[in-house]
Amino acid sequence: MSQTFVVLDLETTGNAPRQGARIIQIGAVKVEGGKVTDRFSTFVDPFCDIPPFITELTGITDEDVSGAPAFIDVAEDLLKFMDGSGFVAHNVPFDKGFLKAQLEMEGLQFPSTVQFDTVEMSRVLLPKQESYKLSELTSSLDMEHERPHQADSDAEMTAELFLFLLHKLHHLPLITLQTLSQITKGLKSDWLALFQPLIHKKITTSHAEDDGVEVFRQLAIKKVIQKDDRKPEEVEFKTFTESNNEIFGEIGTFAKAFVSFEERPGQRQMMTEVHDAFNDHAHALIEAGTGTGKSMAYLVPSAYYAKTIKKPVVISTYTIPLQEQLLQRDLQLLSSVLPFSIKTAVLKGRGNYLDLRKFEQVMQQIDDDSYDVRLTKAQILIWLLETDYGDVEELNLSSGGKTFWLTVQSDGVSDLGKYNPWFSRCFYHRSRRNAQSADLIITNHALLLTDVVQSNALLPTYSHAVIDEAHHLEEAASNHFGVSTSYLSFGFSISRLGEGQEHSAIQKLLKVAKAQGLTLNLKGAEEALILLKEDVDELFRMIHVFALGEGNNATDVGRISYVFKSFSEQGSLWQAILECAMRIQLHGEKTLLEVTQAYTLTSEEKELTYATRATLADIQVAIAMFEEQVQSVYELLLEYDDQFVYWIEAEPKGAKNATYLYAKPIEVANQLADRFFAQKKSVVMTSATLTVNQSFSYQIDRLGLHDFGVRTSQVESPFLYEKQMKLFIPSDVPNIRGGNDELFVQDIAIKIWRIAELTQKKALVLFTSYDMLKKVYYYVKDLDESSSLNLIGQGVTSGSRTRLLKMFKQAEQAAILFGTSSFWEGIDLPGSELEYLMIVRLPFAPPNQPLNRAQIEQAKQTGKNPFTDLSLPQAVIRFKQGFGRLIRTKQDYGAVFIFDRRIKTTRYGKTFIDSLPPVPVYEGKLETLLEQHLHFREED
Incomplete structure (x- = not known):
């Protein structure tokens, strides 16, 4: 690429030049032909004291800038250095805005040129990064950043980052570049100036696309490569007991797998206890002290047992870090320890996975997209070239991006099955297919509990499970069996269903009906929805006022909370709240009835096109989401179960309707006992913290394990x-x-x-x-x-x-x-x-x-x-x-x-x-x- 770019960074005494803040250091680097060709660096005397916090951040003192040239004395040289080049900075709005303001104060003009923000470029091209702060980006990319927050060093690092991003851009597939050129309009960077020469070059010269990428329906995605990494099976499979010496002996697989192997008696003890519990069809609580190596202690016997009975064993964790540890480290170690091959699969809640059908559909609607939506679409386009799982936890999304995700996440309601051209490539179904043939299935407590209460099982049939971080099982169950809603979530469901928006479910329904030659009258539903929206606004405003008046308990995040019993509360305000909730039920039911009838009518045609099926599926999701919110308000305000606790949380300094409603079961022991433990042959629960004063009685009581003859064991830590x-x-x-x-x-x-x-x-x-x-x-x-x-x-x-x-x-x-x-x-x-x-x-x-x-x-x-x-x-x-x-x-x-x-x-x-x-x-x-x-x- 022949363009010239100047990468600039400023250190200043503050954020607002119009209020007296001044530049104290300028660092600039020229990039041409894919390399650094020149540098410009100087301290600048601001003719004012440098605030202590700026000195603390940058290391620049008053002594450093004393005697340095004034800004006016270096401004001409800087403009000369920048002449004819594109402008690059890590946070363009700040660096460009500050420099432009200080130039104007001196009667000079910032040059008219294209601009590139490496924060925004990194968000798009490196969508899986944990942070987009310059020092953390360069650290994760193994770039040596010697003096963070000094302009010359920061400019050097930003230039290195910019070159890295340009290199990545060069290797993107043509179709991805063409799509990005459309959706990046309106972002901070002048992306088109980078895309056009690359697109032209790829069109006019023969080039081979990456073998690891496939293009399907105008989207480039990472190709699924079926790997057969299974080891040749032994003629005779040995059980866990028979394999003990092969695993633990001086020349056993454990000794070979670990560089500095040291046998841990506690780990071996725990392996035997997990194995025995599985074999004896017993539930067990095992407290494993820190350093026991409990992950391997349950993975090894689980793998043997799964192989023996030819059915999967489920491993459930509570936190993402432990799940990642299992995936990145422990399962690889397990493979090197076992004398046979093992297949593992990860399965999460459906909303974690991208629905490629929905994403293809929203990519055709870009005209009205906000900045956050355009940015998120660009991120996902790049991520599709890299992801094996399509799991949202891999992505670093903005708050607006997280809202957008709700429109493209996988769900059961809109699943077209065999009618979906993306079915064979669907991330969720791929994960489920992997799970169906897996020996070990890694999941989380939330999905485990969802599977317990749903009739159509999400997990393959299993009878044996290990629950790690088991001290969180009660909390996870309480969250799962609870109900909640808020003004934001209800409002989102209303906007998806109707409100006269072009892409709302009702408008889509009318278009589908028109194409089929049907005449629908949804005026009643639209009118009811307008009234319902007014009621929802009023309801949450009234609840906000009520909570601030009655509540006096502050939550960890600063909200005011108030516990209520709906039909026991007194006063005219609460009566008005209940009346409003009843109106919501009335208008909600009217809306649902008309929209559902219209949906049924339009979906009755036998020869539906794929596009129509997709549209109807999205309509069905919007209906289900809306129905869930109406039902939640009913359960929270117009019903009462004395086995639940109900409460309000309100933001005292937030919007007047920034209000949240919750209900959770007071105890979950009976539900866990009846719906989970009674249905499974063996569940091993482990954690480093299960006992109180060396007793398991608290966990047995809270988890409903009294009637199951649960085995208990403490495995001591190897630490002294x-x-x-x-x-x-x-x-x-x-x-x-x-x-x-x-x-x-x-x-x-x-x-x-x-x-x-x-x-x-x-x-x-x-x-x-x-x-x-x-x-x-x-x-x-x-x-x-x-x-x-x-x-x-x-x-x-x-x-x-x-x-x-x-x-x-x-x-x-x-x-x-x-x-x-x-x-x-x-x-x-x-x-x-x-x-x-x-x-x-x-x-x-x-x-x-x-x-x-x-x-x-x-x-x-x-x-x-x-x-x-x-x-x-x-x-x-x-x-x-x-x-x-x-x-x-x-x-x-x-x-x-x-x-x-x-x-x-x-x-x-x-x-x-x-x-x-x-x-x-x-x-x-x-x-x-x-x-x-x-x-x-x-x-x-």
């Missing part, structure tokens, strides 16, 4: 906790008086800062509330006057959980990660990545959390002790999860500090310590503990 860890309980921590005790917050901040400053190591601080986390974070930030500590706070530092963890891993020593909720588990930070863990409060669930409060009330009514039978066990399991973040390998060393005095001052406090592995516990003033601890480290 008494040598690898110490547990410290400072005695000079004030007792907390209420959730917002300022004295407690200040004292904790001082202690966290003192530990981090003295140790200069990485620490994780776990909280039970966002509010306290933020307060402590800012106190520690104030104490850290020299900015020697790298502070990363959930909800304070921008980014997802994954991004915060990545920042923490990449940080130098003396970093503190402040986390709550999800940070208590699923984090693997071995060695120097984490050496100190601080638990601010014992993790009791908030008593005002709706489901928890309902469970407490039910426990009282059934004669149980709500604290000892419910609240305490929940907190202990959570505590053990947090505790387990520290020691991850036999080489790890660490210290845990607990700042909640209740662990020593209450009778129940002993339960927390007794539930842990044997670890030395020390109590005393913090300074004394630190002195003992550091002395202890020196002895080591």
Whole structure:
């Protein structure tokens, strides 16, 4: 490509040049013929002080820019450098906007040229990246970024990234380039300037397309290559018991598969227990200590058993990271360990998969697309060249992209089966076909439970299962058996069905009928839908007002919550809410009746074309989605089941209808017992945290396992906790008086800062509330006057959980990660990545959390002790999860500090310590503990 580009980056004193912000450094790189040919770099004197946070971010000080040229003195040279070139930046709106504004202040003009935003280009061409921040992009692409947030280094990296993206663009199939040239109009970058020469070259010269890509119905997708990686089967298949020595011996398959193999007695014990439970058709609870190697401990006997009975064994996980670990690491290890071949398949909920038929259809409608929709369509076009699974979890979508996904995700209602030309290539059906012939099926708790309640099974018939992360099974079941709705979800269903939009279900229905020569009168449905939309707006506004007036409990994300019993609430406002809900039922039923009758009439024709079938299928989805929302409002407001808890959540600072309705079963033990455990021959449940004070009774009670003679077993961790860890309980921590005790917050901040400053190591601080986390974070930030500590706070530092963890891993020593909720588990930070863990409060669930409060009330009514039978066990399991973040390998060393005095001052406090592995516990003033601890480290 012969074009010339200038890649530019600016460092500035702020974001708004019209309000006094100024450029302090310019970095520019010229790219020609696929390589860097020239550079321009200079500091700029802004003639004002550089704010401390800018110095902290960039490393640029007032001394660096003192004596540097003024902007006017370098502006002409910069414009000369840019002359005749396309403009490239990582976030064009900022760099171009700032430079243009400062040039205009000096009476100069930004050149008229094409522009390319490498953030947007990366989103499109690298749709699976976790982050599009420059430093994280270049790191994931193995580019050496020496000085992030310095203009010359950032420009160099952006140029390298731009060249990488151009190279990828060159290798796209012609049909993909042609389609992209249509849908990228209206994006920030001038994509057409890149596409046109490439399209022309591919059309006018002979070129071979990638063998790994096929073009079908004007879409280029990754070709499915059927691999036969099965090993030659032995003449005689040996059972798990017969193969023990072949697996575990000194020259066994385990020793060969692992570079530094070390036999773990606990792992071997767990394998035998899983095998025995399967063979004996027994349910089992197995608590496997950290480091046991539990994934392989259940995968090996599962594979043997599946092979023996020639039926699949289902493996269910709760979190995506564990599912990814199984796919990327453990299943490959399993293959190298087993003396026979094994077929595995991954199956998720249908909405995770892209429906190629729907995507083909929406690609023909681009005129009215928003920026987010165009961007998402472009992302999916590139992703189709790379994906084997069509799983949305591979994609990094914007919030608008996630909404768009709802229109192209797979679903059972619109499945055309044999009438769908995409059927053989359908991602969902491909996954199901793989699962039908698999020995091991990897799925998640949500799909497992969906399969339990649906008559048309999603999973192939199975009788044996392993549930990993089993401490989440109750929560997953509660979520699954619950009902919810919101203004946004109801509004989305209304817009899909009607509201006069060109692509709505009603308009499509009228077009299909007209093409068939039918006359439909849907005026009644359209009028009813208009009235219903008004009622939905009013309903959620009234519920919002009601919740803010009655509710006084704040959720983790800052919403106000209120538990209600629909027919027990008093006042004219609630009566108006119920009347409005009844009107919604009336207008909803009228709409559904007319639209369903019209749908039935138009779908009766025997010789329907593919296009008509596809349109009718989409109409059916819109009807089903709308019906589900109408039914949800009925169940939530006009019905009452005393086995459920009902509540409202409202955004106090959000829109007047930013309201959510929920209902969940108070307990799921009976449903799990009757609909799951009674239907399966053997279910093995495992986790590192199933016991409370060495007893499984809490899990047996909550999961409904009393009548099944469930086997229980604890497999000890191979770690030497008494040598690898110490547990410290400072005695000079004030007792907390209420959730917002300022004295407690200040004292904790001082202690966290003192530990981090003295140790200069990485620490994780776990909280039970966002509010306290933020307060402590800012106190520690104030104490850290020299900015020697790298502070990363959930909800304070921008980014997802994954991004915060990545920042923490990449940080130098003396970093503190402040986390709550999800940070208590699923984090693997071995060695120097984490050496100190601080638990601010014992993790009791908030008593005002709706489901928890309902469970407490039910426990009282059934004669149980709500604290000892419910609240305490929940907190202990959570505590053990947090505790387990520290020691991850036999080489790890660490210290845990607990700042909640209740662990020593209450009778129940002993339960927390007794539930842990044997670890030395020390109590005393913090300074004394630190002195003992550091002395202890020196002895080591």
